[in-house]
Amino acid sequence: MTESPLTSPLAFESVDDVAAAIRADGGRLSTARRLVLEELFAADGPVSAERIATQIARKGPTFEVSSVYRNLERLETMGVVRHVHLGHGPGLYSLVGGGAREYLVCERCGRVTSVEPKRLDAVRNQIRKRFGYEARFTHFPITGLCPDCARERSNGQRD
Amino acid sequence: MTESPLTSPLAFESVDDVAAAIRADGGRLSTARRLVLEELFAADGPVSAERIATQIARKGPTFEVSSVYRNLERLETMGVVRHVHLGHGPGLYSLVGGGAREYLVCERCGRVTSVEPKRLDAVRNQIRKRFGYEARFTHFPITGLCPDCARERSNGQRD
DNA sequence: TTTTTTGCAAAACCTTTGCAGTTGG
DNA sequence: CCAACTGCAAAGGTTTTGCAAAAAA
Numbered sequence A, B: 001m002t003e004s005p006l007t008s009p010l011a012f013e014s015v016d017d018v019a020a021a022i023r024a025d026g027g028r029l030s031t032a033r034r035l036v037l038e039e040l041f042a043a044d045g046p047v048s049a050e051r052i053a054t055q056i057a058r059k060g061p062t063f064e065v066s067s068v069y070r071n072l073e074r075l076e077t078m079g080v081v082r083h084v085h086l087g088h089g090p091g092l093y094s095l096v097g098g099g100a101r102e103y104l105v106c107e108r109c110g111r112v113t114s115v116e117p118k119r120l121d122a123v124r125n126q127i128r129k130r131f132g133y134e135a136r137f138t139h140f141p142i143t144g145l146c147p148d149c150a151r152e153r154s155n156g157q158r159d
Numbered sequence C: 001t002t003t004t005t006t007g008c009a010a011a012a013c014c015t016t017t018g019c020a021g022t023t024g025g
Numbered sequence D: 001c002c003a004a005c006t007g008c009a010a011a012g013g014t015t016t017t018g019c020a021a022a023a024a025a
Helices: A015-024 A031-042 A049-058 A065-077 A117-131 A147-154 B015-024 B031-042 B049-058 B065-077 B117-131 B147-154
Strands: A081-084 A092-095 A102-106 A112-115 A142-145 B081-084 B092-095 B102-106 B112-115 B142-145
Touching: A015 A031, A031 A049, A031 A065, A031 A092, A049 A065, A065 A081, A112 A117, A117 B117, A142 A147, B015 B031, B031 B049, B031 B065, B031 B092, B049 B065, B065 B081, B112 B117, B142 B147
Parallel strands: A102 A142, B102 B142
Antiparallel strands: A081 A092, A102 A112, B081 B092, B102 B112
């Protein structure tokens, strides 16, 4: 995150922070919900609902995927969580706090490159200037060929 | 949008053109397949498999969605058809010939802007220069806020 | 106790697949 | 005729939903 002179609008830096927000929102901090949050805080990248469920199940009682989805949905509405679609698989969830990331994905090899939003500002400016759109690559990534695949392609190699 | 002075690399300009290619590929032009192609040629934008099936069913015997998918898959492999994911719904299919399109989609209002690839070259160059990726917005669009929604957002209005 | 949350089962949605029967060439 | 194609039914993967039981406050 380096410098962030501006405090992020949502400063959820711990499970307790989120717990407070949930309570303020009329919610409760069930064991299950706490575990979901712990998984999200522990994850080093976006994770699927399925994965959250299985990780939690490994530490104790089974936890239904449907409940994970319900939790994630609520947290997303609250602005605590966000999800990204990296290809055709399930959506991947992560905390909003802790520095946003934007993504580039290779359509050929599946490689995912995660970057600080700042590094995409020049691209964003181009898009704004030409189309008026305010582009974000947090929910749907930039898609194309990664450097390696682009090189192979231009070397005339097969798909 | 409008003019496309350059001929596309794959010049399938009619159902018959495609039919010839299909036969050359060992395939047959069944009634159903011909209808799928006619729908694609008649469409003025990318359409879902479901829509193709219902449109065809309106003109005669029902046509299974699964068969539409099988046809689209084959046509896509042949390079005649392509599909794009504009958001969370079903994939939308279109003919490759007739000029490629790339897309920008508003996450808030769903607005879709379709542009000639050429107009995105500056953006592509930025991305190539900074990340080495060869970006394409034909399969997954650029996502963000359209001009109107971006303006509302910056005016401090509610979501 | 009261309201939220969960488990479980089921369904919704998009897409793929198997198989037997039909059809195009 | 024979391979390709279709209908039908079923399943696969992801996500949502209904409802009664369990748990948080």
